[in-house]
Amino acid sequence: MIKVSVMYPQQAGARFDHAYYRDSHMPMVKQRLGSACSHYTVDRGLAGASPGSAPAFVAACHLFCDSIEAFQAGFGPHAQEIMADVANYTHIAPVLQISEVVVG
Amino acid sequence: MIKVSVMYPQQAGARFDHAYYRDSHMPMVKQRLGSACSHYTVDRGLAGASPGSAPAFVAACHLFCDSIEAFQAGFGPHAQEIMADVANYTHIAPVLQISEVVVG
Secondary structure, X not given: OEEEEXXXXXXXXXXXXHHHHHHHHHHXXXXXXXXXXXXXXXXXXXXXXXXXXXXXXXXXXXXXXXXHHHHHHHHHHHHHHXXXXXXXXXXXXXXXXXXXXXXX | OEEEEEEEEXXXXXXXXXXXXXXXXXXXXXXHHHHHOOEEEEEEEEXXXXXXXXXXXXXXXXXXXXXXXXXXXXXXXXXXXXXXXXXXXXXXXXXXXXXXXXXX
């Protein structure tokens, strides 16, 4: 199992519409990916290591897929539509990472 | 539900013993935290956004707890022991983040 993480770095003053991300963008992504994505999770950053400090990432999602190839096959045909929707909730450029799920 | 993420930035040449992290460190952390942590996950970074690129984080764990206070109460008494074990698998300084689990 692999995990595609899309993480939005905290930026002072930058907009991030958490409700749109949760209620509209992510369900759309899951619908387009179909069976290529078994499930996904969504995080909202609260704090860093010190109380009251800003989190490194204001929000993130994690898409769980059987393999990188399965993700690419599912995402590719819908990449343009999915990317075009990002501006509806943020202009922060995300960090994308693919990980092996060692303990799930 | 909150999630305490401990993420180790990729550093060229830096050691990270994934087997020790999975088989020794993380089970010890879970044992010490007890009921303060319902479960945890472990990732191993594979790649960044481009094929063959390095991941932002070489490894990460995510500890799921009822609240920040529950995590702090569980972690505090064992912080010294847990932190002392880190040198057994890496010298990379991690990024710690606390997030709200919006979709779990």
